[in-house]
Amino acid sequence: MKTSDEAIADKLTGWYEAVKRQLPWRESRDPYHIWISEIMLQQTQVDTVTGYYRAFIERFPTIQALAEADEDAVLKAWEGLGYYSRARNLRRAAMMIMAQYGGRMPESYEELLALPGVGPYTAGAVASIAYNRPVPAVDGNVMRVFSRLFSLHGDIALPDTKRLMQEIGSRLVSKSEPSSFNQGLMELGALVCTPLSPKCTQCPVQCFCEARKEGIEKQLPVKKKKEKQKEVVIEAAVVRKGNRVLIVKRPAEGLLASLWAFPSVQKDEGQQDGSSIRQELETAYNMETGLHGYLGEKVHVFTHIKWLLKLYELRLQREGALDYPEVRWVDMEELKKYALPTAFKKLLEYIEES
Ligand code: SF4
Known part of the structure; x- marks a missing residue:
């Protein structure tokens, strides 16, 4: 008999394989490609990233090419994406990978986490998607899904809540198909469990969703209003x-x-x-x-x-x-x-x- 965690993981994985969007970085399991796409997607919409991603990979096809590039050339390729520290960190991390790993992207979550500009989400995404490691990849979209699925009312801007979400991700992640599972969660947050009007009738885990049962899905997640700029x-x-x-x-x-x-x-x-x-x-x-x-x-x-x-x-x-x-x-x-x-x-x- 499966636990509800295992049943959720199975449902999500199967749903993802059936409905996933064709995106350029999904044509590849190359960890370098996955890493670049994840960094670009951090603060930018998928539609915008698609063009930039292709051009960036063409301009810097390998970790070595990125490590050897001038900083100005990397910033130029990043122009228009904003948050330029992401581009600078990519280049610095590429240099570190050349020096410490002979140009091969490290595989473990901990080694990835030690690279400049790589936080828990990106380390989890690269380790699970490229190397099929059973580690969580929890970003804002995933926190929204977890808040609703388990009716969690903690403020997702707070460190304690983030820690809890990370623990749920570790517990839930499919041990056999972590790549599809994590991408399924991201896809669910992006397409179905959306911020304002979740499409619960299309949701593969609807029967497990506590917030849906309580009719409070639109009230979650709890997030403190940002201070005025x-x-x-x-x-x-x-x-x-x-x-x-x-x-x-x-x-x-x-x-x-x-x-x-x-x-x-x-x-x-x-x-x-x-x-x-x-x-x-x-x-x-x-x-x-x-x-x-x-x-x-x-x-x-x-x-x-x-x-x-x-x-x-x-x-x-x-x-x-x-x-x-x-x-x-x-x-x-x-x-x-x-x-x-x-x-x-x-x-x-x-x-x-x-
Ligand atoms: S049932 Fe609705 S609120 Fe719950 S996880 Fe699915 S889409 Fe989100």
């Missing part, structure tokens, strides 16, 4: 030299770290409009500028912060004698070779027009 005003500048514009490399720490962008700085509350960025150019790059005009503004929303980006045209009056490696003058064609963050790309319409 802090809003800040960022002043950015277009500074020209002939037909070239100034771009600078952002600091190695913080938001959009190490990416090339137009010079920018958070507006100093007490300062006049356009003064903070002029001050920044002087302090950071020994460059004197005059305010020529205001070009426009765009809003860009990050996870915890909202930028109101105001763009000013500044006239170069004196360029510092110092040679800063993190400063470049580029024409509009050259600019396309840089992985300009989306927030700054939004400003291009003002620059191209002016």
Whole structure:
């Protein structure tokens, strides 16, 4: 006689094999491919990832190719996906795999977890999907399914609840078909047990679902509302030299770290409009500028912060004698070779027009 856990695992596995979507990374069991797709899918929709995934694998077909690539080339291939630390960590992890594992992706959950940018979910996904290891892969979608299936009312943002979910995943994961089981759970969360209107009548585990029995499936999972994003005003500048514009490399720490962008700085509350960025150019790059005009503004929303980006045209009056490696003058064609963050790309319409 099967336990209900085993029956749930069987139902899910069978359902997944029958209904799974054809996605490019599912054509492969190559752990490198699975890893890239899982990292891309962390904060991005499947439809968007499909195109990026194919292009990335073509550009960097092996772990070795990724490890040997320039960071700027990897960031360029990532351009538009956002959360650039994911791309940087992929490259760093590829270098580590070359150095420690001779270029072969490690197989165990623990070894995977030690790679930069790989958390419990990704380690579980790669170990189970690529190597068929019976370990859980619990992300937000899976936590939603578990909350409903077992009528759990803990806040899924809290560490204790996450720990509990991980334990349920370990207990439930099919020992014979962990790959199909984990992908079945992800597919269920993505297609059937969706956040606002779960399609319970199509659900393969409906007869086991506690929340459905209680009629409270739409009230779960419990998740504390996010605090409102802090809003800040960022002043950015277009500074020209002939037909070239100034771009600078952002600091190695913080938001959009190490990416090339137009010079920018958070507006100093007490300062006049356009003064903070002029001050920044002087302090950071020994460059004197005059305010020529205001070009426009765009809003860009990050996870915890909202930028109101105001763009000013500044006239170069004196360029510092110092040679800063993190400063470049580029024409509009050259600019396309840089992985300009989306927030700054939004400003291009003002620059191209002016
Ligand atoms: S029955 Fe409904 S709420 Fe329960 S797991 Fe299935 S889709 Fe989700």
